[in-house]
Amino acid sequence: MGKLKKVKAFIRLVRIEHAFFLAIAVAVGAIIAAKANPAVDFSIFDTEGNMLYVLYLLFIAMLSPFFIEMASFAINDYWDIETDKANKRKDRPLVTGELKKETALATAMLFFPLGIVLAFFTNITAFLLVLLFVVLSFYYSYEWKKKPVIGNIVIAASMAVPFIFGNVVIYNKIQLPVVILASMAFLMGLGREIFKSIQDIAGDKKQGRKTLPILIGKKNSAYIGSFLILLAVLISFYPLFFIEDYFGDIYYFSFVLITDILLVASVDSALKLKDFAAIREHTLKAQLTGLLAFLFGVLF
Template identity: 30%
Template structure:
């Protein structure tokens, strides 16, 4: 029973859930929601439960691939049955819907689209070259849009969402390169399998270069203060180095890339805080 409960918690990947909730709250803050505590909290909670459900669904559909790539995950190691994982995902989806229902219409629409995207990612798009990466990139970027929409100002975070989406696309390509062995055995046609690992990494690098090139825009347009520019420069450097590293060690690179993504989100918080002050 203890291993089962631990397995259910592991299905959620709490670190990812909390991180996604923080990104949603960041979007609300950058959108100017310093006093909108309740909608920000509801949006963050919705994101946490939706991501937990999506991760559980992902593990359900990926159970055979994970038996090769990640045998320590709950389903491959026998801690949670596939049926229990699916039931857990449905429960978490239900909670996400219940929490989101009181948010503004645009936020509800974004949440509805994202719930469908989370369910269809593994079952439909994951094995399609590039499309799965684009979908995940959208989902990450949309957490900021969702936060902005929850407080009635999604336009304020469009640039942040775009930067997050582009950098996430790069990280997802790196992760696919890391998982080539299991994906090939399962018959998935991911981007590195379809076009080759190095070509896929160069495509990911191109997306990141675009993100880095446009990252100064919020400062140049006067939307965010100088603190943003200082922190985002560090974030850009971390992600660029991680992309370079991915050609040698994709596993280490995609972990390092995650830190750069959070630094970029922190840059927006710092820049917004300076403007508010």
């Protein structure tokens, strides 16, 4: 196999687009916190707790979850190869043989420590948060993803925590917009993971797993996932009316409207039990536009 094909296979292994999303999520949480932190002076660039130091913290804080996310996907594929084969996941490079299992394991063993070390240079709260999620990632990939709901909750939490992480790196007081954004990410992530469990039901049955769709059926699972995502849509309107930085903000409204349309489209597909590839695409785009909504809302 050529080097370019191996690089592309590696990018698919670590789902690098998710790593970028998490890095951006950290930045959004950090920027919201920096605006609220009276110790941060955006007009000064030296090393006394102001903007230059904030930029340094932001840089290493974005890299930490970036590497941990890639490690998490690598170890997940390492332990999940038989289920992926049963589900005929041709998008998985370990299934297609483009990469060896040892490559996935080595990736995880390299990137997990790297992410942890980077978090060490932020503060103790952020560092402990990273350690917790490394442990959860291992348990999820090895055992919890076989359980109903708990594995879905861990993945959804991994989508929400980067906002909190970015906040606590810069400011020890967690800001309301960060809580709302993290809540939306959690609900959207949990709904999406339930939809993914519906897609993977055949392989999960062969592996003896007890996922939610296996226990209560595809349709009932689709209802639960849809409810969670629609709840995230409902919460998205809160800042427009109740948070000063976002009150009537046209930038926030424009991006969040796109986000909500994408989420409603994913719900429509899920309830029809079809086109799960489109659901993944819609939710990924919704993550990006949701991030932009909060970022532009707080900056402009």
